[in-house]
Amino acid sequence: MINAFLSKYKTSQLVAVSALLVSLSFSTHAYQADMSEPLVQAPSTSAASAVTTPNIVSAKKVALDGLSNPRSFVILQYHHVSTETPRSTSVSPQELEQHMAYLAEYHTVISLEAAINGLTSKIPFPERAVVITFDDGYKNILENGHPILTKYGFEYTIFINPAQIGILGSQLSWNEVKQMSKEGVTFANHTLDHLHLLDRYPQESKANWLARIKQNINLAEGSLSQQLGYSKKWLAYPYGEFDVDIKAMLKDMGYIGFGQHSGGVGELSNMQSLPRYPAAGRFASLDTLLTKINSLAMPVTQVIPHRYVMAIGDVIGEIRVDVLLDDISFNRIACYFGGDSLPITKTEKGFSIDIDSPFYAGRTRVNCTAPSVRQSGRFYWYSIPFFTPQENGRYLN
Numbered sequence: 191m192i193n194a195f196l197s198k199y200k201t202s203q204l205v206a207v208s209a210l211l212v213s214l215s216f217s218t219h220a221y222q223a224d225m226s227e228p229l230v231q232a233p234s235t236s237a238a239s240a241v242t243t244p245n246i247v248s249a250k251k252v253a254l255d256g257l258s259n260p261r262s263f264v265i266l267q268y269h270h271v272s273t274e275t276p277r278s279t280s281v282s283p284q285e286l287e288q289h290m291a292y293l294a295e296y297h298t299v300i301s302l303e304a305a306i307n308g309l310t311s312k313i314p315f316p317e318r319a320v321v322i323t324f325d326d327g328y329k330n331i332l333e334n335g336h337p338i339l340t341k342y343g344f345e346y347t348i349f350i351n352p353a354q355i356g357i358l359g360s361q362l363s364w365n366e367v368k369q370m371s372k373e374g375v376t377f378a379n380h381t382l383d384h385l386h387l388l389d390r391y392p393q394e395s396k397a398n399w400l401a402r403i404k405q406n407i408n409l410a411e412g413s414l415s416q417q418l419g420y421s422k423k424w425l426a427y428p429y430g431e432f433d434v435d436i437k438a439m440l441k442d443m444g445y446i447g448f449g450q451h452s453g454g455v456g457e458l459s460n461m462q463s464l465p466r467y468p469a470a471g472r473f474a475s476l477d478t479l480l481t482k483i484n485s486l487a488m489p490v491t492q493v494i495p496h497r498y499v500m501a502i503g504d505v506i507g508e509i510r511v512d513v514l515l516d517d518i519s520f521n522r523i524a525c526y527f528g529g530d531s532l533p534i535t536k537t538e539k540g541f542s543i544d545i546d547s548p549f550y551a552g553r554t555r556v557n558c559t560a561p562s563v564r565q566s567g568r569f570y571w572y573s574i575p576f577f578t579p580q581e582n583g584r585y586l587n
């Protein structure tokens with residue numbers, strides 16, 4: 191499956207090996223897997239499935255009818271590949287095999303590096319490009335997932351927590367990480383120890399908080415660089431949580447940031463909050479997943495207000511979404527929040543929605559989809575995540 195497009199982008203980005211030693215005195219609280227889904231769940235598939243009930247046959251038709259979209263791709267996010275781990279963050283080996291067989295037939299899997307380089311280059315993307323990522327560095331990725339991905343020749347990226355590699359029994363060892371790296375797997379930063387980046391210590395100033403998490407990210411990157419000889423500066427936010435300050439800091443640090451909210455990635459995507467589609471648990475079904483795999487990046491130019499962190503009881507009210515509407519079927523824009531379909535109001539530069547229900551603790555998101563006018567059967571997809579701490583200020587796992 192490695193095509194000419196990929197080899198064009200093969201780079202030997204060997205970054206000077208950092209001598210940073212990673213402190214292993216990370217927090218000792220029990221490690222918990224990501225809740226890859228919001229606690230308050232917007233029905234992320236219903237918007238699309240209300241319009242079409244996709245299946246593999248219709249996807250094939252789409253593949254034949256669809257026009258090229260040279261600057262849009264999709265990132266899938268996995269955690270466990272096992273039947274013995276929490277369902278919400280797991281796919282079975284059989285499900286992963288099914289996903290990969292579908293991708294091999296109808297899509298082009300490219301590395302995250304090729305996808306990111308492609309966003310800024312003049313060379314068109316391959317048709318329906320898809321990037322495969324895993325979070326958390328579980329051993330079952332090597333045991334159950336790696337053989338499947340290797341069989342298809344798919345390159346992929348694993349975001350790991352260096353302070354937990356080889357320490358927790360569920361995690362890969364550094365030797366395994368190095369071996370997989372030699373076999374084409376790219377490893378990147380998921381923070382040192384999987385902390386909630388938004389959590390602040392009592393009385394911690396904003397400056398001290400940002401300095402603390404900056405150090406955590408730098409230590410993790412230093413460890414990756416020391417162990418593997420490269421430093422991609424890609425950060426997958428633990429629990430998908432970030433805010434405008436973290437994004438600004440990451441941008442200054444030269445990082446690209448990846449969330450756990452839905453949507454296609456395109457030229458207008460913000461590079462510090464790139465969306466990924468969770469593909470585990472109840473989202474593992476290929477019937478619903480393939481609508482997402484075939485989705486397009488909604489060309490959103492601005493969202494007002496621009497905020498992610500809400501307090502319990504806050505009501506956000508109107509959200510204005512400025513978007514390039516050329517190829518969007520306006521009358522079929524659908525937005526959902528917490529199970530509710532939101533009325534769409536046309537504005538001068540796009541549309542607005544109104545959310546009058548109060549936030550409560552957890553992660554939630556607005557999901558908006560709209561059919562493409564020119565590409566029959568394909569949907570533009572955009573998601574705005576929100577993060578609400580508990581009364582005590584701490585964020586839920």
Ligand SMILES: [Zn+2]
Pocket residue numbers: 223224325326380384428429
């Ligand atoms: Zn994680």
